[in-house]
Amino acid sequence: MAQVTIRQLNKVYEGAVHAVKDVNLEIPDREFVVLVGPSGCGKTTTLRMVAGLESITSGDILIGDTVVNDLAPMDRDIAMVFQNYALYPHKSVYDNMAFGLKMRKFDKAEIDKRVQHAADILGIQQLLSRRPRQLSGGQRQRVALGRAIVRNPQVFLFDEPLSNLDAKLRVHMRVELRKLHERLGTTAIYVTHDQVEAMTLGDRVVVMKDGLVQQVGDPMTLYNTPANLFVAGFIGSPAMNFANVTVVGGEGGLWVETKGLKLRLPGALASRAAPLTGKSAVFGIRPEDLRVANSADPAEYSMDCEVEVVERLGSETLLDTRVGSETIVAAVEPMVAVRAREKVRLAVTPDRMHLFDAETEKAV
């Protein structure tokens, strides 16, 4: 097991696509790190550079204390699980798992011990003599994991390993993966574009966009204090509501204001927002931090909305509402008695308000 260090990593593909820009990352031993971001943000490229499948344009990658920039994949002591599993179609499940050990000249007894052990952990003992073609997607996924496990490598690399599974199986395998990590404790780098996977699996999550790291942090830090507009909108489902507002001075401190909406900024946020007074900004509030207001809610933390659509999900109800020219989604209690085209008053939780600089898009 080992830590992974990434320093000032850059990748420019021929044709001048700058896919990865100045990425810095310290991954301590035994940590499960998730790289997440929209399609084309450079997650796979970063992972492949760690694996040694893609050359590094500039920067360093260290596994343990060794700079591995120029080491071949086989000499890096890593194992990778591919999105399409990349199982050898002409080999049995057993041989698929044993191949890496055979290539490394392990003796037969040791290979057998390790394969059986991995099959045991993954519950695929009865599949060992089958070919990949004869397996379901979930089973293939396990075999691909098994192939990585038997090697007992320093680092696991995963590239969207669950994206080819149906929704239910994906949730199941997510839990299995987490359990596996608790059990083996191998340092892992996991790539996904699914923020739910990122939040549930990662000890720490790296949010990327256009080849740049936007924010690194544990899931709750990303959720509670997103560093910028992009992270705020990317993490959380349904996504955070945004409204273009102006910061204005008024009675009791600073307010944000736009057509149909006027809210007071709570103390801490107000003091940080002071430099923006008179300027435009982006106000953010998560749907789950909104609720239907009652008479006790103060006017400075509520707003009048017109309901456009009511989505009843069972465990909660989503209200798609309109405030002035902005659309605001609220996740409220399931049995709420509101119908489309009715007026409703929504209350915001003051200390859950977010404000972003309209120019730099950074959190205030």
Add this chain to the structure above:
Amino acid sequence: MVALATSSAGGKRPAPRARLLEDERWLAFALLVPTAILLGLFIAYPFVKGVILSLTSARVGVEGEFVGLKNFVKIWNDGIFHVTVWNTFWYTGVTTVFKLALGLWLALLLNRHFRGKAFIRAFILLPFIIPTVLSTFAWKWMFDPTFSVINWTLYQLGFITQRINWLGDPDLAMTSIIIINVWRGVPFFAISLLAGLQTISPELNEAAAIDGARPWQRFWHVTWPLLLPVTMVVVLFSVIQTFADFQLVYVMTGGGPANATHLFATYAYQLGIGTGLLAEGAAISLAMFPFLFLIVVVQLLYIRRVEVR
């Protein structure tokens, strides 16, 4: 119920002929007829005609009469025929090995990324596209005892001091036609195998690289087994074509010198058309049949096995 009965009686039934076509067996039959006619006209008829011919004493201009297996007995004892059989196997075997090896090597090279790849790929097909007779005439010049540019080059480079009589010496003549056949056949192997290579996901090679396989091991454990079904089909195709090759030998040597380069097709042609012994020529072409049949059966069985895996 009533409504249903009236509506189905309302004349919506398909016409009788259309109903006949809805029966799958009739439809299948109808669809197969054109193919069957074409096959019968261009394959079965000549084949049957050949068989009948080989059992007679027909010559050019002479109908001939039924003589049983006499022609086959005759070629069985014919020294030139023995040479022909040996030549055909040697020619087919050697060229196939070289075509496969060179074709595979080219395919592996072309499967990499480099500048001008599309151009090179098109360029490589050239020997395959030029009509055989045309390119073979060009080769004939190159192997010509007097004007041979090969001789000239070897001479200038100091490898030889005397002219080599490429097509005049039996062994050299065979070597020459083998070289030309390989030159002509490699593109087909290269392009077909390249197509096969491109169906193999690059991720498999990457996975093997991470698993610790060196390039040669990756080829042996991943690429080759996955390419095998395509390889077998290509080899089968090439063997059939080479075994029955005619144009190349006919243009280069006409089967000479001293019958040293005859293949089934050229010898059959020489006897049947050249000498006018139609029946014997037919017998020789037919003699090719059991050999080819055996080769095809063995290879098809092998392909089945490979694909089932």
